[in-house]
Amino acid sequence: MPCPLFIDEDFAIKDNSRIKVWDPFVRIFHWSLVLLFIIAFASEDGPENIHVFAGYGISLLVLFRIFWGFVGTRYARFSDFAYGKASQKRYLKSLIKRKPEHYTGHNPAGGLMVFILLGALLMQCFLGMVIISGDGEGPFAGTFLSIFSNPFIEELHDALGHGLLLLIVIHIGGVIVSSLLHRENLIRAMVTGKKNRPKEECSDVTHS
Secondary structure, eight states: OOOOEEEOTTSOEEETTEEEOSOHHHHHHHHHHHHHHHHHHHTTTSOHHHHHHHHHHHHHHHHHHHHHHHHSOGGGSHHHHOOOHHHHHHHHHHHHTTOOOOOSSOOHHHHHHHHHHHHHHHHHHHHHHHHHHTTTOSTTTTSGGGGGOSHHHHHHHHHHHHHHHHHHHHHHHHHHHHHHHHTOOHHHHHHHOEEEOOHHHHHHHHTO
């Protein structure tokens, strides 16, 4: 049940049911990453310069997100969703029972996926830069890393790309399931930045 409406001291009607969670930087990062990943994956066998520049863009986004994970707003910080195994198991069990625990920011499963995706994307971009260094391009050109530009690394880069696609499908599936069980549009939340306020916070805000 959402938080009730209330009237403040200026006799203005306020809606307590929504809370601002995702700041503009997180939202821009998320949708920019979606766009660049689509471009990078679609151009895998196409024009190399498009694929490479999309990879550079992804690299910058991931590095920014890591930085923002330490100095950003409350729900953007890694410390807010770095849950232990016990919390992750408890949350997954609550999903199976169709009585999921509500989290204002990332839930334990979503938080774990964020870490996995950031790590995988960082590795994927690194491998891509190693590959092009063999042609004398990129930040690793002329370094010892260029000697690792070989068919094995290319196959690993390709396999990780498809692995990332699988992770993204799992992520989307998790978002859909959580949206249905929580009765909350999590995709819209990543556009507007607002989510449903947990019920236990309603009375505190209403009486503040």
